[in-house]
Amino acid sequence: MLFNSTRFVFFFPIVVAAYFALPFRFRWVLLLAASYYFYACWRVEYSVLLIISTLVDYSAAIMMGRTAQKRVRRRYLILSIGANLGLLFVFKYYNFFRGAVAAGLSGVNVACPLPVSHFLLPLGISFYTFQTMSYVIEVYRGRQRPEKHLGIFALYVSFFPQLVAGPIERSYNLLPQFAVGPFEKHRFDYDRVTNGMKLMAWGFFKKVVIADRLAVIVDHVYGDPTQYEGFGLTLATVLFAFQIFCDFSGYSDIAIGAAQVLGFKLMQNFRRPYFATSVAEFWRRWHISLSTWFRDYVYIPLGGNRVALPRWYLNIIVVFLLSGLWHGANWTFLVWGGLHAAYMLAGRAGRPVRERVAGALGLTKRPRIEQGIRMLTTFALVTFAWIFFRAPSLSEALYIVRNLPSGWGVLLSPAQIVDTIGSMCSLPDFLFVLAMIVVMECGHVLQARGNVIEFLAQRPVWVRWPVYSALVWCIFLFGIFTHKEFIYFRF
Amino acid sequence: MKRFAGRLGLFVALNAAIGILVLAAVDARYAFEQWQTDSLLLSTPRDTHFDLVILGTSHARLFTRIKHNYDFLSDALDMQVFNLAIPFGGGILLEKMYLRNFFERGNRADILLYFLDPYVFFSPLPNKYHKFVYYEPLRMSFLLEMIRNGMPFERVFTYIRSKFTYRWITQEPVLIAYESATLADWGIALEPKRMRARAESLYPDGLSQGYFQYYSPMLGEVLEMARAHQCRMILAFPPTLLGHEKGAPQVLELIEGYRKQYDFEFCDFTAAIDDVDLYYDYDHLNSPGLEAFVTRFLEPVLTERKGS
Numbered sequence: 154m155l156f157n158s159t160r161f162v163f164f165f166p167i168v169v170a171a172y173f174a175l176p177f178r179f180r181w182v183l184l185l186a187a188s189y190y191f192y193a194c195w196r197v198e199y200s201v202l203l204i205i206s207t208l209v210d211y212s213a214a215i216m217m218g219r220t221a222q223k224r225v226r227r228r229y230l231i232l233s234i235g236a237n238l239g240l241l242f243v244f245k246y247y248n249f250f251r252g253a254v255a256a257g258l259s260g261v262n263v264a265c266p267l268p269v270s271h272f273l274l275p276l277g278i279s280f281y282t283f284q285t286m287s288y289v290i291e292v293y294r295g296r297q298r299p300e301k302h303l304g305i306f307a308l309y310v311s312f313f314p315q316l317v318a319g320p321i322e323r324s325y326n327l328l329p330q331f332a333v334g335p336f337e338k339h340r341f342d343y344d345r346v347t348n349g350m351k352l353m354a355w356g357f358f359k360k361v362v363i364a365d366r367l368a369v370i371v372d373h374v375y376g377d378p379t380q381y382e383g384f385g386l387t388l389a390t391v392l393f394a395f396q397i398f399c400d401f402s403g404y405s406d407i408a409i410g411a412a413q414v415l416g417f418k419l420m421q422n423f424r425r426p427y428f429a430t431s432v433a434e435f436w437r438r439w440h441i442s443l444s445t446w447f448r449d450y451v452y453i454p455l456g457g458n459r460v461a462l463p464r465w466y467l468n469i470i471v472v473f474l475l476s477g478l479w480h481g482a483n484w485t486f487l488v489w490g491g492l493h494a495a496y497m498l499a500g501r502a503g504r505p506v507r508e509r510v511a512g513a514l515g516l517t518k519r520p521r522i523e524q525g526i527r528m529l530t531t532f533a534l535v536t537f538a539w540i541f542f543r544a545p546s547l548s549e550a551l552y553i554v555r556n557l558p559s560g561w562g563v564l565l566s567p568a569q570i571v572d573t574i575g576s577m578c579s580l581p582d583f584l585f586v587l588a589m590i591v592v593m594e595c596g597h598v599l600q601a602r603g604n605v606i607e608f609l610a611q612r613p614v615w616v617r618w619p620v621y622s623a624l625v626w627c628i629f630l631f632g633i634f635t636h637k638e639f640i641y642f643r644f
Numbered sequence: 645m646k647r648f649a650g651r652l653g654l655f656v657a658l659n660a661a662i663g664i665l666v667l668a669a670v671d672a673r674y675a676f677e678q679w680q681t682d683s684l685l686l687s688t689p690r691d692t693h694f695d696l697v698i699l700g701t702s703h704a705r706l707f708t709r710i711k712h713n714y715d716f717l718s719d720a721l722d723m724q725v726f727n728l729a730i731p732f733g734g735g736i737l738l739e740k741m742y743l744r745n746f747f748e749r750g751n752r753a754d755i756l757l758y759f760l761d762p763y764v765f766f767s768p769l770p771n772k773y774h775k776f777v778y779y780e781p782l783r784m785s786f787l788l789e790m791i792r793n794g795m796p797f798e799r800v801f802t803y804i805r806s807k808f809t810y811r812w813i814t815q816e817p818v819l820i821a822y823e824s825a826t827l828a829d830w831g832i833a834l835e836p837k838r839m840r841a842r843a844e845s846l847y848p849d850g851l852s853q854g855y856f857q858y859y860s861p862m863l864g865e866v867l868e869m870a871r872a873h874q875c876r877m878i879l880a881f882p883p884t885l886l887g888h889e890k891g892a893p894q895v896l897e898l899i900e901g902y903r904k905q906y907d908f909e910f911c912d913f914t915a916a917i918d919d920v921d922l923y924y925d926y927d928h929l930n931s932p933g934l935e936a937f938v939t940r941f942l943e944p945v946l947t948e949r950k951g952s
Contacts, residue, residue, distance in 0.1 A: 159797045173645065341645045622659050630808050634801070 154194035156407045157361050157634065164191070169414055173341050180339070181308055181331060184415070191313035192276070199275045202240060207310045209236040210285040211303055214292040218299035226293055233289040237282040244272050245279065249482035277317030279479055283446055285310055288324040290450055297324050305331045314411040318404050320422040320442035330417050339416025344610065349413030351606050354624050355596075356406030359399040361632030363593060366586045367396035369633075370578045375543055378553050382560025385573050386553050393543050394536045395590055398426065401440070425597045427535075430527035432496040435535055443479070447472050470494045480542070485550055489541040496534055585631070663808070670813050671781055679711045680817030682731045684742050685780045691750035695723035696946065697875075699739050699866075700759030701770070703882035704729035706928055712822040713934050720938050721946060726751075729759065733846075735770035736862045741789050743869055748785065755946060756875045758866065759882040759913075762891035763846040765859045765898075772796060777803040823931045825924040832925055834885070842926050843886045851891055860898050867906040877908035878945065883917040883937055884927040909945075916941050 154160050168187045175183055193200050213233035217226045242250070247270045255265035288309070291297035300306040309328050315321075374381055374389035381389070405422040412419045422442050429435035436444045455468045470491070477490020516523035544550035563569040574583050599605050609617050678687040682705075698704050708714040708727035718725050728742050739758070746753075764770050777799050780786065790800055806812060827834070849855060870877040879899060881892065892914075899910055917923070922933030929937060
């Protein structure tokens, strides 16, 4: 089921109403049933994978909890991680692996013996496998007690607001919220419920008004990039930067808001990432649940930055290549991850030079200007990397990169600028979506100074309600409701 | 929770009221003649008697969508004509809904002439997924009719939402004075392969028996409405260069099946007009074509007395 679907419009209020009507001790049952229904609406047969992942990790954690022997505990950890990674390999990476083997064998004129897999990519598999792996790792480390209640654990794995596209929740944050006792804390609270709904509305605004409109433009250009030169390709890539942000953060807002309505607190997943002043800071603001997952379960176990410099750099490269691969089974994602690794390394290595240059230019005395330059530079670097994220193949990504410097003479003629934009979409549509991006960024600027939702909640009703009405009417009138999937559903 | 329910209800009611006010203000501006709009609801009057009401798809819509065609038809037949045919390939489900709306507004008709395209029985695309939602005004009775007839929620949502678009709010009557174009003018040749492809395109779901079983009883509902309002009912296949559609034998069998219950006439005009210069595409008459068809075929049928 998609959040931006008519089915969800009925599903969510019914679940919420039933949830608050039910006695506390039965609420986990309702949520578990609703979560599996939510997932099964996509393809019921793939619920089996969710069940397998749940049972394997539940059992592994229980068995780990029964012994203090590290050797035995490690076996169960390996079993659990192996099972989850095995699922990922079979359903997500097998064809990519097969393609690489086939390409290698074709170089020596040998046919690839491996068959092509026709399995669909199960919705959310990258998210729920990572969530359950984090649970098992925490149990292994002794920081998480094994959850003995299978139903509660199954709910932790399948909780519908964050099942298919995150945030990837840590067990020590989410599991205690599902324990049967704490359900008593999830009484109907007017402020909590209404604030959750407002966050959902904001998420829908970002997704159906901005992201899905931008998708039409970006798909048009990336569908046939040979029709465009530097200005058009750059414009489409910048628009994609906003599309993917609005799509993914919009989904996260809906997920966090929906959980909040029900009384659950999910982690923040985005924190104004395009305001970052370095790539390192970008990764502390973008898809926070994934970047912290890789930090805690890959980067730190590899030694983090507490190793010799070459090993430290290798750790960064490994983490970002894995992050790229997590996003998709394609060489473009590996290049995307590799680029970010390069940015991180260059950023760290080049810091002394940057500081000297900033000092020489007098920027240290103008911190706001320096911050602005750093933000723009970071945005440019991240946006350049998005080319590889969005392009369907490496050759198309490289075509776009090669043609970025060309055809900028169009900027000298407003008529040509209008023509270029007109070839992508209608000018009113373009101006409208630009205006909505400005509205969104104004919201982010305000959010940086304080919680906007709570600020509005304290204003008189004749101020609050027109703002809420404008948001709802904007979604109703200008939203694209042709069921465009969230981008991160593909992962 | 009561406070929440109360405030949510008030919020929804206030915004619904704003929406209704906007709709009412826009709707009050619109009064179109049937040759000025594709919308049937905007042009359907109240408490009016018509000698002839036409039903069908775009093959029949052109009888009045073009001003010259309407004038010629009315003058040649000396009849008050109203056209309930649905442009863009409207199906039997929609036709039933429009006809019911026509009668519920107190209108009367002496003759119902239904140009029946067999393809309308074999797919939901001309029925539940037709684009009428974009050009019909929001009318509560029609909205309820849509829901009663099982329209998907997305269609209902689009029907409501499309009334708050710039295009709807600023629409103006559209006048097509005359259609003189021929196939040659559009560069359309009489190539068998292209004609077969065109005929096939009318059946996106093939000869689906599931859809046929679902939609065929609706012809009976149309016939029942004709009987209930004492209308002379004529079913007809419209003229076309494509020959009989592949669904025609089954529809003919359906029509014959209804003869036991209902009194109606059937005319097969498929091959009535075979002059390619009288069409602007393979199955739509241009204005000269309409004149020829009305004069040579339609007038004799409509003025013929039953039993003679």
